[in-house]
Amino acid sequence: MSEAIESIKSNVIRGKRKEALEQTQRALAAGVDPAAIMKDALIAAMSVVGQKYSSGEFFLPQMMIAARAMTEVLPLLKPHLVGAAAQKRGKAVIGTVAGDFHDIGKNIVKMMLEGAGYEVVDLGVDVPADKFVEAVRNESPNFVLMSSLITLTMQSMRKTVEALQAAGVRGAIRVGVGGAPLTAKFAQEIGADFYSPDAHECVEACNRLVH
Amino acid sequence: MLVIAERINASRKAIRAALEAMDAAAIQKEARAQDAAGADYIDVNGGTLPGREPELLCWLVDTVQAVSDKPLCLDSPDAAALAAALPRVRTKPPILNSISLERARFDGVLALALEHRTKLIALCQGESVPAASAEDKVALGAELVERLTRAGIAIGDIYVDPLVFPLGTDSRSAHATIEAIGELMRRFPGVHTTCGLSNVSHGLPARKLLNRTFLVAALSRGMDAAIVDPTDSQLMSTIYAAQAVFGRDEYCLGLIEAFQEGRLAA
Numbered sequence: 001m002s003e004a005i006e007s008i009k010s011n012v013i014r015g016k017r018k019e020a021l022e023q024t025q026r027a028l029a030a031g032v033d034p035a036a037i038m039k040d041a042l043i044a045a046m047s048v049v050g051q052k053y054s055s056g057e058f059f060l061p062q063m064m065i066a067a068r069a070m071t072e073v074l075p076l077l078k079p080h081l082v083g084a085a086a087q088k089r090g091k092a093v094i095g096t097v098a099g100d101f102h103d104i105g106k107n108i109v110k111m112m113l114e115g116a117g118y119e120v121v122d123l124g125v126d127v128p129a130d131k132f133v134e135a136v137r138n139e140s141p142n143f144v145l146m147s148s149l150i151t152l153t154m155q156s157m158r159k160t161v162e163a164l165q166a167a168g169v170r171g172a173i174r175v176g177v178g179g180a181p182l183t184a185k186f187a188q189e190i191g192a193d194f195y196s197p198d199a200h201e202c203v204e205a206c207n208r209l210v211h
Numbered sequence: 212m213l214v215i216a217e218r219i220n221a222s223r224k225a226i227r228a229a230l231e232a233m234d235a236a237a238i239q240k241e242a243r244a245q246d247a248a249g250a251d252y253i254d255v256n257g258g259t260l261p262g263r264e265p266e267l268l269c270w271l272v273d274t275v276q277a278v279s280d281k282p283l284c285l286d287s288p289d290a291a292a293l294a295a296a297l298p299r300v301r302t303k304p305p306i307l308n309s310i311s312l313e314r315a316r317f318d319g320v321l322a323l324a325l326e327h328r329t330k331l332i333a334l335c336q337g338e339s340v341p342a343a344s345a346e347d348k349v350a351l352g353a354e355l356v357e358r359l360t361r362a363g364i365a366i367g368d369i370y371v372d373p374l375v376f377p378l379g380t381d382s383r384s385a386h387a388t389i390e391a392i393g394e395l396m397r398r399f400p401g402v403h404t405t406c407g408l409s410n411v412s413h414g415l416p417a418r419k420l421l422n423r424t425f426l427v428a429a430l431s432r433g434m435d436a437a438i439v440d441p442t443d444s445q446l447m448s449t450i451y452a453a454q455a456v457f458g459r460d461e462y463c464l465g466l467i468e469a470f471q472e473g474r475l476a477a
Contacts, residue, residue: 059414059416060379060380060413060414060415061379064379064380101336101339101340104377104380104414125340150258150288151221151259151260151264152258152264152288155262181222181258181259
């Protein structure tokens with residue numbers, strides 16, 4: 001791997017956005033393959049960050065500044081990516097379910113998915129079932145990902161799965177759920193396809209299921 | 212200073228397991244430990260298994276009351292769960308945790324507080340999103356105090372919780388909460404303020420240190436209740452010391468008594 005790519009990767013991991021931006025500009029000007037920067041610097045960096053956060057080595061703000069650096073570098077690459085490299089890995093619709101306003105976990109999953117090469121449509125917080133259905137109809141995603149941090153709103157997840165079923169779009173997507181009070185057992189009970197204990201695992205689950 | 216003991220909460224794995232197994236001994240061990248450590252109220256939260264919250268909250272009330280005379284803080288956003296549990300309370304009137312301006316919750320929980328003459332924790336959360344800035348927190352807190360007192364709740368029975376958000380995602384969030392506490396205490400003589408501490412340090416290292424530091428800052432602005440773990444002796448010692456420093460412990464007798472009873476971790 002080139003020194004330039006290694007350096008961009010290291011700066012993204014450390015959340016140094018100014019350095020990451022400058023080095024990316026320089027690398028592009030010097031003719032470094034933008035697809036390689038995407039894969040070996042950005043996606044690789046976010047994978048390292050996800051693992052470090054998952055294992056407890058990294059703390060929340062470090063994860064956030066790394067993701068911010070990544071999302072700022074991304075637009076520099078986009079115009080240069082052609083063909084297969086421009087293809088998104090998949091598409092996810094994400095939201096915190098009705099009655100719940102907690103968005104930290106949801107935002108982390110969103111950033112990690114973007115860092116892993118997915119397109120993410122963020123419906124925000126307090127998202128009712130019919131908005132998820134509408135988004136599936138309009139966006140044709142691979143995944144619907146729901147977050148809930150309080151037990152009271154876990155029922156909203158069940159309702160959303162039921163609404164997706166009733167609308168006849170359930171079969172076209174995989175449903176993933178996450179949030180502090182959730183369990184794999186609950187995910188199974190409400191008919192979701194997978195449960196992830198953290199953002200890193202969610203990306204891994206999407207990577208497994210997208211093919 | 213009102214210490215509301217937080218450990219019997221379904222968001223903790225050990226408590227969730229105890230609830231699933233209806234393991235009374237595990238719950239009672241927590242209740243006794245918190246009682247002995249200086250809790251004024253024991254919070255009970257049974258929100259782990261969707262649909263079973265009313266039943267589990269009732270079970271928690273019975274289970275804790277069997278081993279402790281401390282009053283309870285009934286912890287649920289669901290008025291139905293609170294309504295089920297309230298008639299079983301035998302200790303003095305509980306605190307309902309909590310009410311907010313979300314319409315259904317406001318009406319439901321207010322009716323219960325009036326009927327059962329309880330105290331209330333009032334969250335600075337509107338119909339849409341929770342308040343993030345100090346100004347928003349104060350505006351929502353003021354609206355809650357005004358509407359609750361107009362409805363017949365004594366101002367001294369209201370504990371406004373301006374909400375604490377993780378410093379890890381917003382470096383100014385704790386400062387906003389502290390500012391709001393000061394302003395609410397200044398503007399509404401007789402009202403109380405409280406908050407849960409642990410959210411402030413979410414996602415950060417040295418969590419207990421951050422929690423204690425935040426607590427001292429909040430106490431300095433007049434906060435007079437907190438939802439904490441009373442078995443954390445360093446945290447409780449910080450409360451005793453801060454009360455003395457802020458002139459709320461006459462002759463420092465609270466501090467001295469804690470020391471003489473061996474409860475002070477210096």
